[in-house]
Amino acid sequence: MGVNIERLRDLLYEITAISSTPVGCTRLSYSREDKKVREILDREFERLNLEVKVDKLGNIRAKYNPYNLKTPSIMTGSHIDTVRNGGEFDGLLGVVAGLEVINTIDQSGIELKYPIELAIFAEEEGSNFGVTMLGSKYMTNRIDLDYLKQIYNYQNKSAYDMLKEAGYMDNKDYFIHRDDVKCMIELHIEQGPVLDLEGYSVGVVDRIAGMNTIKVNLIGQSNHAGTTPMKIRKDPMVAAGEMIYRLSKIYKKYNLKNNVITVGKIRARPNNSNVIAASVEFFIDIRDVDYDAQKTALEKVEELYGDIINKYNIEGEFKEIGYSDIVITSDFVKNAVINTAEQLGIRYKIMNSGAVHDNAMLNGIVDHGMIFVPSIGGISHDPRENTDFKDIELGTNLLLNTILNINKRS
Ligand code: GLV
Ligand code: MN
Ligand code: MN
Secondary structure, eight states: OOOOHHHHHHHHHHHHTOOSSSSSBOOOTTSHHHHHHHHHHHHHHHHTTOEEEEOTTOOEEEEEOTTOOOSOEEEEEEEOOOOTTBOSSTTHHHHHHHHHHHHHHHHHTOOOSSOEEEEEESSOSOTTTSOTTHHHHHHTTSSOHHHHTSOBOTTOOBHHHHHHHHTOTTSOOOOOOTTTEEEEEEEEEOOSSHHHHHTOSEEEEEEEOEEEEEEEEEEOOOEETTTSOGGGOOOHHHHHHHHHHHHTTHHHHTTOTTOEEEEEEEEEESOOTTEEOSEEEEEEEEEESSHHHHHHHHHHHHHHHHHHHHHHTOEEEEEEEEEEOOEEOOHHHHHHHHHHHHHHTOOEEEEEESSOOHHHHTTTTSEEEEEEEOOGGGOOSSTTOOOOHHHHHHHHHHHHHHHHHHHHHO
């Protein structure tokens, strides 16, 4: 059985047309654009007769259960939020592919043993508060409402207050449990170059990288840029410059071959060209698929922070605001995907994910795994993000048939 790729593409492009920026896609969770996308999805949910639940974080669970089964569901889905000026496929592809799978099954009249549930996790990208996978962390009990009071967006609004304003806080909770979800299979673009370079149409994910997100604030002494001699300055911008440069050398210095460290967000205060900064705040994103390497990298980052504070004789704050473990996907899902790919004659590559995913948050709760499709040129989190619809069709057919095989088998 195969999906209707035109229908999938039309829905994807209907949604990508909604963006707050003219370049790339910008759809932050809880924004006006997010609301508009949810209206389109509601239309689809209604058409397919899905039972829809929305929780306190704005996570959506939409269940296809025409036979009123009491069995746990096979879950699929992803996220609809983006980074600022992101691409068209990250997250959204898994959502429209999940809907297309339900559409195809609905039209086929095939009998199910398990309901199919589409999950749309809120705030996966961390674009509002700098913390990734907020919705899936909440749905899997990794964070609580108190934590939401301690993370802020750039307008200094807490996640908790934003959710209250968005009207979600009065909703019930719908945590993910083993007794209501049998497994979760997420289709996603690879976001890296491996499949494209090696000529595969699909990847089967083995490990998903772990991640530490650190917020650093270096605090110096603000003063006049023209009158303050260089020798007596306490300039946190210079300290930040050295620290960021040395962060980029950690993998080499300590021989951590897959480790990646990024500072992608920075803000000086007061942020005037003729004022020595009072403080510089930036976020450090540390990732690895190896447990020891991730631990070493984190230790070395903290050591470097201590060094910088001493060297420049400044004050500072170093706070871990987000964390996710390195995760190995479940054999149950990996084997189901691999067996289905072999049955369909699809060449696949078993590979790791350097990006983090909501799917990883289900680890230890239910069986979970992912299917990747290639990102052309390995570009993602950028308006140039692109994937061939032929690969999307293969990947979505693999998702569909994996779900059908699990449905048949167990
Ligand atoms: C999420 O997309 C991430 O890997 O940062
Ligand atoms: Mn994503
Ligand atoms: Mn992303």
